[in-house]
Amino acid sequence: MPVETTLADSLCAHGISRRGFLKFCTMLASLMALPPSAVPAVAAALEKAKRPSVIWLSFQECTGCTESLTRSAAPTIESLIFNVVSLDYHHTLQAASGEGAEAARHQAMQENWGKYLCVVDGSIPIGNPGYSTIAGVANADMLRETAEGAAAVVAVGSCAAFGGLPYADPNPTGAVPVSELVTDKPIVNVSGCPPIPVVISGVLAHFLIFGGIPELDTLGRPRVFYGQTIHDRCYRRPFYDKGLFARSFDDEGAKRGWCLYTLGCKGPMTYNACATAKWNQGTSFPIEAGHGCIGCSQPNFWDAGGFYQPLSLPTGAVTQTAAYAAAAGAAAGLAAGALYRRHKHARQAVHESVTVDDLEKPDKS
Amino acid sequence: MNSVDFLQWVRGPAFDAAVVIFVLGVIFRLFGILMLGKKPDLAEPRGGEWGPGLRTVLSRSLPDRGTFRREPVTVVAGYVFHIGFFITLFLSAPHIELFHAWFGLRWPALPTPLVDASAVITLLALVFLLAYRLANPVRRFLSGFEDYFVWGVTLLPVLTGYLAYHHLRLPYHALLALHILAVELLLVAFPFTHLMHTFTLFVARWYNGAASGRRGVVS
Numbered sequence: 001m002p003v004e005t006t007l008a009d010s011l012c013a014h015g016i017s018r019r020g021f022l023k024f025c026t027m028l029a030s031l032m033a034l035p036p037s038a039v040p041a042v043a044a045a046l047e048k049a050k051r052p053s054v055i056w057l058s059f060q061e062c063t064g065c066t067e068s069l070t071r072s073a074a075p076t077i078e079s080l081i082f083n084v085v086s087l088d089y090h091h092t093l094q095a096a097s098g099e100g101a102e103a104a105r106h107q108a109m110q111e112n113w114g115k116y117l118c119v120v121d122g123s124i125p126i127g128n129p130g131y132s133t134i135a136g137v138a139n140a141d142m143l144r145e146t147a148e149g150a151a152a153v154v155a156v157g158s159c160a161a162f163g164g165l166p167y168a169d170p171n172p173t174g175a176v177p178v179s180e181l182v183t184d185k186p187i188v189n190v191s192g193c194p195p196i197p198v199v200i201s202g203v204l205a206h207f208l209i210f211g212g213i214p215e216l217d218t219l220g221r222p223r224v225f226y227g228q229t230i231h232d233r234c235y236r237r238p239f240y241d242k243g244l245f246a247r248s249f250d251d252e253g254a255k256r257g258w259c260l261y262t263l264g265c266k267g268p269m270t271y272n273a274c275a276t277a278k279w280n281q282g283t284s285f286p287i288e289a290g291h292g293c294i295g296c297s298q299p300n301f302w303d304a305g306g307f308y309q310p311l312s313l314p315t316g317a318v319t320q321t322a323a324y325a326a327a328a329g330a331a332a333g334l335a336a337g338a339l340y341r342r343h344k345h346a347r348q349a350v351h352e353s354v355t356v357d358d359l360e361k362p363d364k365s
Numbered sequence: 366m367n368s369v370d371f372l373q374w375v376r377g378p379a380f381d382a383a384v385v386i387f388v389l390g391v392i393f394r395l396f397g398i399l400m401l402g403k404k405p406d407l408a409e410p411r412g413g414e415w416g417p418g419l420r421t422v423l424s425r426s427l428p429d430r431g432t433f434r435r436e437p438v439t440v441v442a443g444y445v446f447h448i449g450f451f452i453t454l455f456l457s458a459p460h461i462e463l464f465h466a467w468f469g470l471r472w473p474a475l476p477t478p479l480v481d482a483s484a485v486i487t488l489l490a491l492v493f494l495l496a497y498r499l500a501n502p503v504r505r506f507l508s509g510f511e512d513y514f515v516w517g518v519t520l521l522p523v524l525t526g527y528l529a530y531h532h533l534r535l536p537y538h539a540l541l542a543l544h545i546l547a548v549e550l551l552l553v554a555f556p557f558t559h560l561m562h563t564f565t566l567f568v569a570r571w572y573n574g575a576a577s578g579r580r581g582v583v584s
Contacts, residue, residue, distance in 0.1 A: 218536070219367075229537055243458050243474035262462055269372075269538040298538065299369040305376060311541070312459035313466050314380040315373065322467075325385040329392030336393070337400020 007208065008047035021046075028205055031198065031277065032214070032224045042209055049208035053108050053116040055146055056090035059139040060132050060166040060175055061122025065157040066092050068194035069201070088116075091134070102135045109149050117207060118150035118185075120178050123159040123166045127174025143181055152186040152213050153178060156200055158296055161189035161220070168302035179220065186213050189220040193296035196277050199225045219299065221271070230293045231267035233275035236260065254290065264308035265292030272297040368535075372542035375549065383549035390556025391564060398565065411581030421574025421584045422567050438497060442490050449487030453480055453523060477530070484527045491520050511558055518554045521547035 011021055025043040026036075034042065058066070070093070087093065088108030089101065096104055108116060120143065125131035129138035137145075147153050155178040158164040166175035179187050188203055203222055206214045214222040231237060239245070239259040246254035246263055259265070267275075270293050274285040287293055292308075295301040305315035428440045454460060458474035465471040474480075495516055498504045525547045527533075529540035554560060577584030 229532070231537075232532070240458070241477045243476050245458065245474075261458065269536075269541065271536065299367060300373065303373065304369070305373070310459070310462040310466075312462050313376075314384075314463075315377040316381045318381060318384055319467055321381050322384050322388045325388035326392050329389035330396055332389070333393040333396020334400065336397050340397075340400065341402070 006047060007049045007051070010051070027198070028202055031202055031273070032206065033227075045209040046205060051086040052204075052207065053086045053088050053112040054119055054204075055088055055105055055108055055116055055150070056093075056119040056121070057139075057143060057146060058091050059120065059122030059124050059143070059160070060173065061157065061159050062165075063092055063121075064194040065121040065200075066090070069197045098135070105146070109146065113149040115151050116149065117152060117154060117204070118146050119154045119156055120160040121156045123163050123175035123177060124181060125166070125173035125175050126181075127172070131173045140181055143178065147182045147185050150185055152188065152207070153182055154188045154190060154203060155179070155220075156190045157195055158191045158193045158299075158301065161191040162299035164193065165302055167300070187220055188213050188216065188222060191219070191221055191226075191297040191299075192272060193301075195297070196225075196273055196279065198277050199273055217271070219271075221297075225273045225277075226271040226297065228271065228273075228276075229268055230270045230272060230275050230287070231265075234267055234287055235275070236287060249290065260287060260290075260292040262310050263292050264306065264310055266295030266298070266301070266304065266307075266311060267293040268311055270295040270298050368539040368542060372538050372545075375542050375545040379549055380545065383552040387552035387555050391561070394556055394561060395564060398568075406579065410579045412578045414575035414578050417578025417584060418571040418575035421577070422570045424584075425570045425573075439494075442494050442497065446487055446490035446494060449483045449490060450519075450523070452483040453487055453526070456480060456483075481527070481530060484523055484530075487523050488520065488527065491516065491523070515554070515558050515560055518547070518551045519560075522551055 008021070022039070022043055025046060026039050029036070029039045029042050056066075086108075089105040091101070094101055094104065122139075124139045124143055126140055129140065132139045134142055155161040159166060159175075160178050163171075163175050163177045166173055167177070177189075179189070190200055190203055192199070199222070202225060203214065206212075206222070214224055217223050217226055219226075231240070234240075236257060236259045239257070240261055244253065244256075244258040246258045246260055248254065249263065254260075261268070265287065267287065274293070275287070278285045278288075294307045295304055298304070305313070309315075428444075433440050452475065455464075455472075456475040457480040458477070461471060461474050475483075495513075498508055498512075522544060525540060525544035528535070529537060529544045532540070534540075535543075551560070555563075574584045
């Protein structure tokens with residue numbers, strides 16, 4: 001597809017009607033917290049947007065992020081937006097392989113130097129460069145080389161954003177997130193395991209519409225998609241507020257759709273758009289399917305103390321620790337008391353009684 | 366260390382350490398007090414010990430009329446603070462989960478808006494009591510560093526819990542971490558300050574009541 005083709009042309013070629021396109025623009029505008037009056041501007045900008053060059057680097061990952069975006073029963077506009085960017089390099093999707101694939105990457109970098117988007121999924125092992133290589137190039141080197149000429153880097157998925165599963169204790173490969181290796185480029189963390197498709201395409205759409213990256217939160221995630229917790233937007237929230245909890249996955253509470261907090265739901269600490277954007281073309285999200293949120297868009301969610309352990313619980317074996325401490329405290333208290341008694345008795349033993357005669361004043365005469 | 370690592374640290378090693386200091390310290394002090402013992406009383410008892418002891422535990426838990434007349438504000442605000450604190454601590458769902466994991470006991474939680482309201486009342490009572498203490502020169506003179514320190518470590522868990530519930534200022538996980546850290550500070554300070562009154566006051570009331578009962582006088 002020639003680079004000059006606009007997004008509108010591409011969507012039209014894929015049989016997307018103008019109504020469908022405007023619906024998508026409206027959804028994007030609302031997701032990005034733009035006023036309804038901005039929808040025509042969004043549509044106009046998207047229609048005219050030229051296909052940006054995208055270089056997608058896959059490192060220590062499971063391809064789930066690509067699956068999230070491309071695997072849908074019917075092609076969605078999100079995936080088409082993704083299709084119509086000039087995806088010049090992507091292991092899983094590109095036809096070329098070997099040297100041809102690497103040549104495509106170098107060519108795209110040269111032709112679009114300073115303008116292309118570098119999308120990364122997967123963490124980067126720095127424990128040993130040989131742990132993960134592509135065409136003989138270590139992941140870290142390929143990332144540094146590709147990021148150098150990028151307009152921005154998009155870390156797609158929790159592995160690229162925060163290290164993810166490879167980064168989990170004991171992190172055998174010395175995995176690091178993109179942000180530890182790329183420090184001189186704007187980085188957008190699109191976390192999630194995998195991220196919501198519309199969030200990935202939303203970031204790309206933002207780049208197309210506004211020519212830059214969206215406003216980010218303290219963890220480098222677009223505030224528009226990661227501004228609220230799952231818990232705050234959860235349809236089960238009223239049950240939390242009423243104190244009604246499911247105690248197991250098949251008890252009466254679970255059947256009535258009560259809150260899953262006690263079953264380890266990490267919704268209160270997880271910032272993502274699952275409860276609003278939902279999955280599978282807006283069908284549902286994990287809590288709606290009866291399982292608590294595992295907090296996959298948060299850093300270190302694998303090591304956050306067990307998926308089925310309530311958030312308010314300590315992660316250690318506190319009861320056992322407390323029992324030892326109580327025994328030690330009792331022993332120390334008894335020993336201190338015994339020492340005090342011994343001291344008291346010793347003092348009593350050497351105590352000399354004073355008689356009235358001792359107190360009698362010596363006669364002055 | 367980012368805020369998520371910090372949360373893991375306060376939920377893990379820091380919490381364990383705080384619990385060890387708290388449990389060890391409290392039990393050590395209680396055993397130490399009990400080991401002081403009592404001199405054998407050779408006089409013939411003029412009444413029982415248990416009945417009057419328990420009665421005094423109850424009677425001294427209720428406001429004394431004279432004290433109430435002299436210091437109604439202290440008594441009312443003190444009760445409001447303690448009741449609010451207990452509701453917030455023992456009847457909020459996330460806290461009950463903690464006690465369940467700890468002792469295996471579980472009881473029904475209050476709806477969160479009520480717990481929220483009790484937290485606000487607790488905070489207001491604490492702030493009011495501090496202002497009341499500072500406003501009076503005699504009370505100010507009688508107050509030392511420990512009084513203000515204990516006030517602070519009691520206020521912080523309630524305040525951070527309130528902020529965490531409402532996601533004010535910081536993301537929830539950061540506030541939750543600060544909340545747990547505040548509780549750990551309270552636990553660590555507990556055995557070494559007059560926060561120990563939680564464990565000693567009923568024993569002390571019983572002791573006074575029992576001693577009076579034995580002598581056949583009203584305590």
